[in-house]
Amino acid sequence: MKNRTVFLVSDSTGITAETLGHSLLTQFEAENFKQVTLPFINTIEKADEAVARINRVAAQDNLRPIIFSTLVDDELRDRLLPANGLFLDFFQTFLAPLEGELGVRSNHTSGRAHGLLDTVKYDQRIDATNYALTNDDGSHTRDYEQADLILIGVSRSGKTPTCLYLALTYGVFVANYPLSEEELESGKIPAVLEPYKHKLYGLTIEAARLQQIRKVRRSTGRYSTIQQVNYEIRAAEQLFKRFRIEFLDTTHASIEEIASNILNSTGVERRVSP
Amino acid sequence: MKNRTVFLVSDSTGITAETLGHSLLTQFEAENFKQVTLPFINTIEKADEAVARINRVAAQDNLRPIIFSTLVDDELRDRLLPANGLFLDFFQTFLAPLEGELGVRSNHTSGRAHGLLDTVKYDQRIDATNYALTNDDGSHTRDYEQADLILIGVSRSGKTPTCLYLALTYGVFVANYPLSEEELESGKIPAVLEPYKHKLYGLTIEAARLQQIRKVRRSTGRYSTIQQVNYEIRAAEQLFKRFRIEFLDTTHASIEEIASNILNSTGVERRVSP
Numbered sequence: 271m272k273n274r275t276v277f278l279v280s281d282s283t284g285i286t287a288e289t290l291g292h293s294l295l296t297q298f299e300a301e302n303f304k305q306v307t308l309p310f311i312n313t314i315e316k317a318d319e320a321v322a323r324i325n326r327v328a329a330q331d332n333l334r335p336i337i338f339s340t341l342v343d344d345e346l347r348d349r350l351l352p353a354n355g356l357f358l359d360f361f362q363t364f365l366a367p368l369e370g371e372l373g374v375r376s377n378h379t380s381g382r383a384h385g386l387l388d389t390v391k392y393d394q395r396i397d398a399t400n401y402a403l404t405n406d407d408g409s410h411t412r413d414y415e416q417a418d419l420i421l422i423g424v425s426r427s428g429k430t431p432t433c434l435y436l437a438l439t440y441g442v443f444v445a446n447y448p449l450s451e452e453e454l455e456s457g458k459i460p461a462v463l464e465p466y467k468h469k470l471y472g473l474t475i476e477a478a479r480l481q482q483i484r485k486v487r488r489s490t491g492r493y494s495t496i497q498q499v500n501y502e503i504r505a506a507e508q509l510f511k512r513f514r515i516e517f518l519d520t521t522h523a524s525i526e527e528i529a530s531n532i533l534n535s536t537g538v539e540r541r542v543s544p
Numbered sequence: 545m546k547n548r549t550v551f552l553v554s555d556s557t558g559i560t561a562e563t564l565g566h567s568l569l570t571q572f573e574a575e576n577f578k579q580v581t582l583p584f585i586n587t588i589e590k591a592d593e594a595v596a597r598i599n600r601v602a603a604q605d606n607l608r609p610i611i612f613s614t615l616v617d618d619e620l621r622d623r624l625l626p627a628n629g630l631f632l633d634f635f636q637t638f639l640a641p642l643e644g645e646l647g648v649r650s651n652h653t654s655g656r657a658h659g660l661l662d663t664v665k666y667d668q669r670i671d672a673t674n675y676a677l678t679n680d681d682g683s684h685t686r687d688y689e690q691a692d693l694i695l696i697g698v699s700r701s702g703k704t705p706t707c708l709y710l711a712l713t714y715g716v717f718v719a720n721y722p723l724s725e726e727e728l729e730s731g732k733i734p735a736v737l738e739p740y741k742h743k744l745y746g747l748t749i750e751a752a753r754l755q756q757i758r759k760v761r762r763s764t765g766r767y768s769t770i771q772q773v774n775y776e777i778r779a780a781e782q783l784f785k786r787f788r789i790e791f792l793d794t795t796h797a798s799i800e801e802i803a804s805n806i807l808n809s810t811g812v813e814r815r816v817s818p
Contacts, residue, residue: 274646283804285713285818286567292817293560293614293657294638297650305817309804336645340567356645364568364632371610371630372548376571383567384800392798399705406677431673434708438799439559524666525712526658530557530583543566543579544559 273304275327275335279320279350281342283384284309289544290360291338303336311341317349328354342378391441391542398437398444398541405445406430411462414445418538420466421446423473424454424502425493426483428520428528432473435525440533441541454505459513471532472510472517477503479521547578549601549609553594553624555616557658558583564634565612577610585615591623602628616652665715665816672711672718672815679719680704685736688719692812694740695720697747698728698776699767700757702794702802706747709799714807715815728779733787745806746784746791751777753795 276295278287284307295303306327308320328334335355341347342361351357365376404410405417407430414420419436421429421444429446436442453460463470475483477500484494492498510517516535520528533540550569552561558581569577580601582594602608609629615621616635625631639650678684679691681704688694693710695703695718703720710716727734737744751774758768766772784791790809794802807814 283798283800285800285804286563289560289563289657289818290634294635294642296657297616297635297639297652298642298646298648299651300648301646305814307804307807307814309808334645336642342571356641358638358641360564361568361571363637364564365571367630367632368568368572368610371608372572372575374572374574377573378571383563383570384798384804395799396705399708403677403680403704430677431670431712434673435712438705438709438712524557524658525669526557526559530559530581530658533581534583540579540581544562 272331272333273302274333275304275306275331277320277324277327277335277337277355278305278307279311279337279339279341280307280309281312281340281346282309284340285384287338287340287360290340294338311346311350312343314345314349317341317346321350321353324353324355340383344378394441394541395438398441399434401443401445402433402437406433408447411447414462414466414469416443417445417466417469418443419471419532419536420444420463420469421471421473421532422449422463422506422515423475423517424449424480424506426480426487427473427475427506428525429473431525432520432528432532435529436532439529439542439544442533442538449502449506449509451502454502454509457505457509457512459509467513467515470513470515471536472506472515473528474503474507474510474517474519476519476521546605546607547576548607549578549580549605551594551598551601551609551611551629552579552581553585553611553613553615554581554583555586555614555620556583558614559658560634561612561614564614565610568612585620585624586617588619588623591615591620595624595627598627598629618652668715668815669712672715673708675717675719676707676711680707682721684719685721688736688740688743690717691719691740691743692717693745693806693810694718694737694743695745695747695806696723696737696780696789697749697791698723698754698780700754700761701747701749701780702799703747705799706794706802706806709803710806713803713816713818716807716812723776723780723783725776728776728783731779731783731786733783741787741789744787744789745810746780746789747802748777748781748784748791748793750793750795 278291280287311320337355337357340360425448433444433446436444481499552565554561611629611631614634699722707718707720710718755773
């Protein structure tokens with residue numbers, strides 16, 4: 271089956287075009303797509319180069335490409351329009367109804383979404399990321415006062431990527447703390463976490479999947495035996511239930527789903543928009 | 545000025561709706577928006593609750609909300625439509641022209657974009673994130689063979705957040721190595737990096753901004769004096785130029801811009817889509 275080339279054309283980073291394009295293309299599972307991001311198309315020359323490239327690919331593939339555009343500038347967009355492809359225009363489509371509703375004209379300025387406009391919000395993401403790194407894996411337990419949330423769970427249940435994602439995407443401060451075997455045996459909440467019980471959120475995972483993940487990390491020893499994995503997971507879930515700590519099974523969830531579920535169920539507010 | 549409430553309604557994580565909404569709203573800088581994400585609207589009951597909530601807000605604000613929807617299921621979307629707001633429908637708008645072009649029906653299944661569909665790609669993101677963490681800040685220098693790129697620069701020039709973002713968003717393996725004062729004085733590429741010169745990419749930053757960032761971290765001592773900061777930046781940039789290492793000034797760039805610029809200019813391929 272032939273690959274259909276998809277161009278994601280942007281006057282800035284291309285991230286909005288990539289996200290929207292990806293969402294639409296996943297609705298056509300049986301098709302094969304080859305995605306090409308063309309970011310920073312912010313001059314007439316670059317727009318013309320983009321058109322030439324799209325037309326070249328259309329001729330090579332003998333199949334016209336799909337073009338997802340987030341170009342804001344009318345002049346640049348008009349240069350792109352004659353390209354040999356299906357042109358889907360994210361901004362133009364929705365700006366008109368929004369302008370009508372709000373009763374104002376949009377500013378038609380490019381690079382607004384993912385540029386460095388709001389340094390306060392930007393610093394929040396960086397600060398949250400540094401917080402996640404410093405407070406990763408129970409390595410630092412003195413700054414839980416600052417945490418919006420503290421994720422707890424057994425080793426390799428998905429805590430670290432979730433904390434980093436929440437920090438980078440939403441500017442939320444999330445620490446994480448691994449439940450050790452001794453702590454699980456005690457059946458109590460670790461003393462350092464006791465004052466922050468209201469901030470705790472648990473992650474769990476199916477035993478077979480956890481074993482698989484742990485084996486990649488350490489192929490021998492008790493750490494990745496099914497007995498050990500089973501024991502730890504069961505003890506962790508008992509702890510969550512005993513202390514009414516909300517928890518989530520990460521086995522079949524993406525980082526985005528875990529993050530979105532956590533924010534949704536805890537009510538922690540997003541500080542910035544992706 | 546009144547806040548206009550904006551609902552981002554999704555049957556899954558809400559990330560596509562957030563990205564779309566955020567991009568469009570940044571085109572109306574003068575307006576005040578209050579964004580509310582309603583993720584996992586995947587049953588008739590939840591759709592009806594969402595409608596009730598939107599109508600409540602419309603009455604309270606005395607201003608009808610804007611609704612960005614990425615609901616895929618026709619039945620759920622039809623429940624949302626009567627809500628008192630401007631309904632902007634991402635999927636309906638673009639699926640029809642795509643179906644026409646591709647000559648197939650879309651699968652109309654929800655949660656495709658950011659759900660756990662493709663575990664290979666998912667594992668790539670997690671592996672890349674673990675790689676970024678292990679190979680952060682020159683802490684580990686034995687696995688550069690695996691790196692797609694190695695970022696170099698002075699302390700606090702933006703290396704770590706960029707590596708993590710590239711890993712989480714695109715599944716790209718990026719290590720980072722801080723240029724120490726001794727290394728800068730020598731004017732040479734550090735020996736551990738020598739074999740990987742083709743993978744190096746430099747980050748630089750304006751002195752005043754770097755001093756500001758460093759002061760937050762360590763307010764006294766040479767580390768955050770303007771003399772020291774100036775010296776380090778100049779020496780780093782000389783090193784980049786002498787060895788023809790591409791580099792980027794991060795002072796006025798967001799993480800997304802830095803990441804997109806790096807991929808664009810090095811040609812390193814995105815392994816996954818955001």
